[in-house]
Amino acid sequence: MSDAHSKTASSHADRQNAFVDSKLLSVCLGGSAIIVVSGLVQLSFGAYSMSVGQAWRALFDPAVVTDYRWLLNFFFGEDVLHALTGYRTEDLPELSTATHIVWNIRLPRVLAAVVVGMNLAISGAIFQAVTRNELASPFILGVSSGAGLMILLVLTAFSGLTAFLPLIAAAGGALAFLVVYAIAWNNGTSPVRLVLAGVIVGTVFGSVQTAMFVFTDDIAVVQQAISWLNGSLTGVSWEHVRIALPWSAVTVGLAYLSSRQLDVLLLGEETASSLGMSVERIRFALSGVAVLAAAVSIAVAGIVSFVGLIVPHVVRNVVGSDHKQLMIGCLFVGPALMISADVGARLALNPVQLPVGIVTGLIGGPYFLYLMRKKQQLGEL
Amino acid sequence: MATNTSTETQQNRPESTSQNASEPAERKVTATGLRIGYPSADEPVIDGESIAVPDGEVTALIGPNGSGKSTLLKGIARQVSLETGSVLLDGDDIHDLEKKEFARRIGHLSQENVSPGSLTVEDLVYYGRYPHRGFFESVTAEDEAAVDRAISLAGIEHLRGRELDSLSGGQKQLVWIAMALAQETEVLLLDEPTTFLDIHHQLEVMEIVETLRDHSAVTVVLVLHDIEQAARYADHLVALRDGSIYAHGPPTDVLTEALLADVFRIEAHVEYDTDHGEPKITPLGPIHRGSSGDASHDA
Numbered sequence: 001m002s003d004a005h006s007k008t009a010s011s012h013a014d015r016q017n018a019f020v021d022s023k024l025l026s027v028c029l030g031g032s033a034i035i036v037v038s039g040l041v042q043l044s045f046g047a048y049s050m051s052v053g054q055a056w057r058a059l060f061d062p063a064v065v066t067d068y069r070w071l072l073n074f075f076f077g078e079d080v081l082h083a084l085t086g087y088r089t090e091d092l093p094e095l096s097t098a099t100h101i102v103w104n105i106r107l108p109r110v111l112a113a114v115v116v117g118m119n120l121a122i123s124g125a126i127f128q129a130v131t132r133n134e135l136a137s138p139f140i141l142g143v144s145s146g147a148g149l150m151i152l153l154v155l156t157a158f159s160g161l162t163a164f165l166p167l168i169a170a171a172g173g174a175l176a177f178l179v180v181y182a183i184a185w186n187n188g189t190s191p192v193r194l195v196l197a198g199v200i201v202g203t204v205f206g207s208v209q210t211a212m213f214v215f216t217d218d219i220a221v222v223q224q225a226i227s228w229l230n231g232s233l234t235g236v237s238w239e240h241v242r243i244a245l246p247w248s249a250v251t252v253g254l255a256y257l258s259s260r261q262l263d264v265l266l267l268g269e270e271t272a273s274s275l276g277m278s279v280e281r282i283r284f285a286l287s288g289v290a291v292l293a294a295a296v297s298i299a300v301a302g303i304v305s306f307v308g309l310i311v312p313h314v315v316r317n318v319v320g321s322d323h324k325q326l327m328i329g330c331l332f333v334g335p336a337l338m339i340s341a342d343v344g345a346r347l348a349l350n351p352v353q354l355p356v357g358i359v360t361g362l363i364g365g366p367y368f369l370y371l372m373r374k375k376q377q378l379g380e381l
Numbered sequence: 382m383a384t385n386t387s388t389e390t391q392q393n394r395p396e397s398t399s400q401n402a403s404e405p406a407e408r409k410v411t412a413t414g415l416r417i418g419y420p421s422a423d424e425p426v427i428d429g430e431s432i433a434v435p436d437g438e439v440t441a442l443i444g445p446n447g448s449g450k451s452t453l454l455k456g457i458a459r460q461v462s463l464e465t466g467s468v469l470l471d472g473d474d475i476h477d478l479e480k481k482e483f484a485r486r487i488g489h490l491s492q493e494n495v496s497p498g499s500l501t502v503e504d505l506v507y508y509g510r511y512p513h514r515g516f517f518e519s520v521t522a523e524d525e526a527a528v529d530r531a532i533s534l535a536g537i538e539h540l541r542g543r544e545l546d547s548l549s550g551g552q553k554q555l556v557w558i559a560m561a562l563a564q565e566t567e568v569l570l571l572d573e574p575t576t577f578l579d580i581h582h583q584l585e586v587m588e589i590v591e592t593l594r595d596h597s598a599v600t601v602v603l604v605l606h607d608i609e610q611a612a613r614y615a616d617h618l619v620a621l622r623d624g625s626i627y628a629h630g631p632p633t634d635v636l637t638e639a640l641l642a643d644v645f646r647i648e649a650h651v652e653y654d655t656d657h658g659e660p661k662i663t664p665l666g667p668i669h670r671g672s673s674g675d676a677s678h679d680a
Binding site: 132186187257260263264266267268270271273274275276277278320321322 | 460481484488489490494495496497498499504508509511512561
């Protein structure tokens with residue numbers, strides 16, 4: 001027996017070290033390639049057109065990249081810049097037009113897409129494991145309906161609060177999630193009860209939303225609401241990026257740390273509990289992480305559909321159900337889908353900009369049709 | 382009513398291969414006054430029962446469908462909440478133990494398990510180390526050794542790198558047992574580990590149980606449908622009927638024609654093989670409710 005040990009003892013450790021296996025590596029490289037290409041397209045094209053080379057040079061313009069004051073200004077805001085260095089934005093050396101457009105207007109939108117894509121993807125991956133349902137999305141537990149309701153409430157009834165709309169929307173999503181959990185709770189929860197409670201809350205909140213649309217005469221408010229409810233990156237600024245970046249660091253870190261819990265949870269509640277997991281507590285905590293990630297994406301872009309549903313799916317098809325690998329893959333494929341969809345949203349009907357959620361929906365539908373045709377078993381994780 | 386044989390006095394069976402056979406076994410798990418129900422049912426499934434599991438031996442729970450044997454096992458495994466009663470493990474109330482601490486001492490393999498398809502056998506067995514690992518801890522040499530021992534004990538070295546999807550039901554069951562073995566608990570609870578398996582894999586599973594009985598200090602409690610299998614591999618039988626313990630003790634004392642008639646409602650012929658002391662049961666037919674002509678029905 002002990003001979004067998006020494007022979008095989010090192011195999012698992014070796015495999016753990018080499019966890020960046022070739023499949024995962026190809027997912028990451030493929031995702032990165034799409035991110036870079038789509039990102040460059042986003043930086044180059046628009047009302048002020050420049051060549052890809054010009055955009056590239058503007059992005060790495062030494063005037064910004066080597067000047068810590070500009071970087072402070074962009075990534076941490078003028079207040080931090082002022083507090084640390086005493087400079088104001090207007091004191092800084094002037095930028096060329098191309099650099100100004102790339103850094104001030106187009107880059108934040110690209111970064112926002114990256115952040116939103118990451119958060120939606122990991123949120124979806126967690127919810128699919130928690131509900132043990134491949135067709136779960138970040139919005140399955142009432143998050144989108146809660147956020148949507150708050151958005152409409154603010155836009156129609158409390159227009160004074162519009163400045164805080166991102167935060168209020170995210171809070172509404174989190175609140176609806178708690179309502180769903182309370183409804184599902186009966187000496188504990190189960191995946192099915194949670195999903196059903198999500199449907200109940202979604203239906204009721206959805207009806208209230210629709211009713212509020214009926215009573216809104218102002219077409220501008222309606223359009224603004226539609227753009228929020230379908231997800232849009234139009235008008236995203238550094239302000240949004242600065243809010244979302246630290247939270248994303250938290251959600252991504254927590255998601256990565258949760259991967260082993262997700263793996264064990266996937267074995268079924270009884271087995272997980274036999275292995276010593278406090279299933280209810282862990283499930284709530286994991287859902288909390290996923291809701292936080294979804295809320296970050298809502299605060300930046302509103303309710304973007306399908307990204308959180310498809311991305312974990314795509315990655316799982318390649319790397320398998322190991323959550324550590326799944327999470328890493330999601331961090332690349334999520335942003336890739338989000339940026340490329342935003343290219344379509346911004347440039348397809350130029351100068352009219354579509355909500356990006358419309359494009360992700362248009363991509364998501366056919367993908368599921370393809371899956372339905374190709375796979376025999378769909379739904380079970 | 383029926384033969385309620387004490388577990389303590391009937392211990393010294395000469396034919397028993399158990400290490401503790403020569404002296405009365407200590408009680409490993411003591412459950413007293415268990416009352417277990419489900420929210421959906423009015424009547425409790427287990428109503429005020431007590432059971433003592435001897436240390437280091439194999440105890441089998443037998444009984445017809447719905448007699449509460451799985452529920453009793455789940456009560457000991459902390460999978461269902463007790464309405465009343467307590468379960469002591471070496472004197473510690475199991476409900477006072479922290480969840481992972483409990484899982485390091487009592488392992489439980491449930492009847493139905495969901496296996497994520499693309500996982501390898503080795504990956505799954507490593508999940509058995511979950512209660513031994515902290516939140517941030519990675520795999521230690523101890524974990525690796527435990528997984529190797531479990532895989533070798535379950536006899537699945539040849540499957541080690543295979544994906545679960547590619548295994549048969551019987552092979553999967555051996556892998557699940559290996560996972561529970563990797564937990565390295567003092568007590569192992571197996572819920573119908575041989576049901577739905579072909580005869581080869583049934584014997585593979587029982588061979589693991591036999592190895593645990595003869596070569597380890599692990600206490601095994603398992604639910605079995607096959608009465609003869611239970612009699613052959615277990616040191617103790619606990620027979621349940623309608624949520625009550627009907628009889629318990631060594632197989633030779635528990636398995637009688639009267640018990641088969643009362644608990645399983647079958648008419649059968651029981652013969653004891655004089656060499657091994659293993660009972661041979663020849664089922665003759667079912668006893669129908671209300672059939673008055675049967676003599677053994679109302680023992």
